Amino acid sequence: MSLDTRVETPRKLTRKEQxxxxxxxRLSSPAASFIAVLVAIFWTIPTAGLFITSFRPQLxxxxxxxxxxxxxxxxxxDNYAKTLQANNLANSFFNSFIITIPAVLIPIMLALLxxxxxxxxxxxxxxxxxxxxxxxxxxxxxxxLIPLLTQYVNWGLANTFWxxxxxxxxxxxxxxxxxxxxxxxxxxxxxxxxxxxxxxGHVRVFFQxxxxxxVPAIASFAIFQFLWVWNDLLVALTFAPVEYAPITRVVADxxxxxxxxxxxxxxxxxxxxxxxxxxxxxxxxxFVRGLLAGGVKG
Amino acid sequence: MSWFLKPETQPEKILVMLxxxxxxxxxxxxxxxxxxxxRLPKWVPATGYLGPAVLLITFGLLWPGMLTIKxxxxxxxxxxxxxxxxxxxxxxxxxxxxxxxxxxxxxxLVPLVATALGxxxxxxxxxxxxxxxxxxxxxxxxxISMVGAGIIWKFMYEYKPKGVNQIGLLxxxxxxxxxxxxxxxxxxxxxxxxxxxxMIWIQAGFAMTVLSAAIxxxxxxxxxxxxxxxxxxxxxxxxxxxxSVRPAxxxxxxxxxxxxxxxxxxxxxxxxGNFNTSVVANEFYFQSFVQGGPxxxxxxxxxxxxxxxxxxxxxxxxxxxSEGER
Numbered sequence: 001m002s003l004d005t006r007v008e009t010p011r012k013l014t015r016k017e018q019x020x021x022x023x024x025x026r027l028s029s030p031a032a033s034f035i036a037v038l039v040a041i042f043w044t045i046p047t048a049g050l051f052i053t054s055f056r057p058q059l060x061x062x063x064x065x066x067x068x069x070x071x072x073x074x075x076x077x078d079n080y081a082k083t084l085q086a087n088n089l090a091n092s093f094f095n096s097f098i099i100t101i102p103a104v105l106i107p108i109m110l111a112l113l114x115x116x117x118x119x120x121x122x123x124x125x126x127x128x129x130x131x132x133x134x135x136x137x138x139x140x141x142x143x144x145l146i147p148l149l150t151q152y153v154n155w156g157l158a159n160t161f162w163x164x165x166x167x168x169x170x171x172x173x174x175x176x177x178x179x180x181x182x183x184x185x186x187x188x189x190x191x192x193x194x195x196x197x198x199x200x201g202h203v204r205v206f207f208q209x210x211x212x213x214x215v216p217a218i219a220s221f222a223i224f225q226f227l228w229v230w231n232d233l234l235v236a237l238t239f240a241p242v243e244y245a246p247i248t249r250v251v252a253d254x255x256x257x258x259x260x261x262x263x264x265x266x267x268x269x270x271x272x273x274x275x276x277x278x279x280x281x282x283x284x285x286x287f288v289r290g291l292l293a294g295g296v297k298g
Numbered sequence: 299m300s301w302f303l304k305p306e307t308q309p310e311k312i313l314v315m316l317x318x319x320x321x322x323x324x325x326x327x328x329x330x331x332x333x334x335x336x337r338l339p340k341w342v343p344a345t346g347y348l349g350p351a352v353l354l355i356t357f358g359l360l361w362p363g364m365l366t367i368k369x370x371x372x373x374x375x376x377x378x379x380x381x382x383x384x385x386x387x388x389x390x391x392x393x394x395x396x397x398x399x400x401x402x403x404x405x406x407l408v409p410l411v412a413t414a415l416g417x418x419x420x421x422x423x424x425x426x427x428x429x430x431x432x433x434x435x436x437x438x439x440x441x442i443s444m445v446g447a448g449i450i451w452k453f454m455y456e457y458k459p460k461g462v463n464q465i466g467l468l469x470x471x472x473x474x475x476x477x478x479x480x481x482x483x484x485x486x487x488x489x490x491x492x493x494x495x496x497m498i499w500i501q502a503g504f505a506m507t508v509l510s511a512a513i514x515x516x517x518x519x520x521x522x523x524x525x526x527x528x529x530x531x532x533x534x535x536x537x538x539x540x541x542s543v544r545p546a547x548x549x550x551x552x553x554x555x556x557x558x559x560x561x562x563x564x565x566x567x568x569x570x571g572n573f574n575t576s577v578v579a580n581e582f583y584f585q586s587f588v589q590g591g592p593x594x595x596x597x598x599x600x601x602x603x604x605x606x607x608x609x610x611x612x613x614x615x616x617x618x619x620s621e622g623e624r
Contacts, residue, residue: 032422033422033426035422036419036422039415039419043436043438043499044435044438046450047438049454050449050450050453053453061465062465063463064463065463065470066467067467094308098315101315105322106319110350110351110354111351113329114351117344117347117348121340121347124341129352133351136359137610138606139360139363140559140560140599140602142582142583142598143366143599144359144363144366145586145599146362147366148362151357156303160304161305161311161318162318166354169354170358170359171358171359201335202330202333202334203334227441230443231443231445231446232443233445233566234563234583248445251449252445252448252563255448255452260456262456262465265453266449266453269445272445272446273443273446276443277441279441280438280441281441292507292511
């Protein structure tokens with residue numbers, strides 16, 4: 001991507017300098033701040049509304065808007081208890097982890113190998129092959145689903161976790177290779193060459209020189225892939241059988257079948273959302289870094 | 299061995315999961331062991347390192363992609379060649395024309411509005427005291443699944459008849475302002491716009507983050523020079539900020555456009571594609587897996603591919619140009 005991939009860490013300015021800097025770049029006016037606050041509120045309200053709703057008693061949800069809690073507060077955990085008991089939600093929550101963990105780790109392993117070769121081994125056809133891998137990011141996964149499914153059925157693998165893991169791995173590889181390759185390329189050649197002169201083979205270079213430097217890059221891809229897999233619906237609908245369905249799929253089904261049982265739907269939605277939200281909020285820095293390095297997947 | 303393919307209990311599932319990870323780790327270790335010897339020709343380690351990934355990509359992306367494109371020119375049973383018939387059907391059928399029209403609306407509106415909002419917001423909060431918090435708030439929807447976002451907004455749009463307490467905020471606001479509550483998701487063409495709002499809500503954070511970084515990268519001298527010339531406020535925004543971050547804006551626009559074309563979860567969760575709200579990505583799923591029209595599904599997937607390709611090519615060229623400038 002065109003942008004600087006480093007997250008800026010501006011040097012500490014004195015207060016006076018800071019004020020000068022602020023004054024020259026900002027659309028500084030109370031109106032601007034007002035608009036910003038307004039947008040922020042508008043962006044937060046929908047989530048906050050459903051979140052508050054998920055803690056309200058069933059009858060209250062049906063009778064009054066969630067905003068009335070500010071004058072007439074009453075909260076309960078019943079919705080969460082009910083949702084987790086019924087509807088197989090606890091099981092699908094567990095399935096989400098079973099699906100997501102390998103689907104994050106496996107592509108990282110494979111992509112690390114490939115990215116290393118692309119970045120640090122000169123072989124014939126390297127540029128062509130890299131362009132090939134990169135270009136396959138174009139392929140929308142919709143295009144691949146039916147032939148893949150047919151193939152899995154022929155192999156007798158259909159309706160297992162294996163197909164879900166494999167599919168997520170495949171769909172992740174082009175981006176993973178591209179991202180990790182970009183980060184690996186930034187490591188100074190002299191470091192690698194010094195190690196090689198000392199007689200280190202590829203494996204030692206890989207683990208002793210590159211790996212420690214790559215941790216942030218791996219982290220940023222891992223977060224992407226984690227959010228992507230956890231939040232995925234299409235792959236789960238296509239490849240996971242009902243008993244292995246991840247939570248997004250169960251929640252999506254609830255939304256269809258339960259129409260307006262908001263006490264269940266709201267709590268179910270938040271059970272599905274809190275894991276990615278925690279991951280995201282605690283590792284936001286790496287996420288942004290990956291985003292700026294071109295980590296975008298569809 | 300059945301638990302290996304079909305684990306039933308939770309411990310079994312965990313065991314299979316660990317096995318899967320271990321299996322791939324072993325593959326990796328094996329490759330490293332075999333190819334890492336001195337004096338092997340270079341293609342040996344290269345093949346070893348690239349082999350697993352390239353094999354998987356070929357098997358899982360390239361080959362199925364080609365099969366799907368082929369299937370889009372064949373009949374339902376994938377036996378007889380029918381030429382462009384499936385495409386002609388899509389481009390003439392009344393229902394599909396609505397789907398195509400909706401898709402165009404999505405792919406035009408979402409990138410433009412999300413990018414504009416993201417840009418303005420990035421400028422507004424740039425170097426303010428609460429910048430980090432302000433950004434996190436806008437950014438957070440990116441962590442939420444589109445299914446979750448769909449439910450959040452469905453609740454915002456919830457309808458109760460006139461005279462009854464509203465529980466959806468949007469209708470409550472309408473009532474407060476003296477209007478009649480609306481069935482936001484039932485009436486076309488309004489409902490499509492209501493769904494588009496959800497995607498904008500998700501994508502604006504992405505636009506804001508990338509553009510904010512681009513704004514911070516504008517050299518101080520440029521701003522300084524503009525200042526000396528007396529350019530401030532809104533003028534500074536239009537004459538200096540926007541031209542300076544133009545490449546980033548294009549990257550953001552195209553990226554969001556691609557994400558929008560592929561997204562089907564919002565429509566699937568909120569309306570199921572009913573009431574004239576379907577888009578190509580949703581219709582693809584419906585035709586392929588529900589309706590039993592795999593040839594139409596294949597044609598729709600191919601259409602997606604055709605629509606995405608020029609966008610990504612443009613995106614890449616833009617990236618290359620701006621990298622050259624760097």
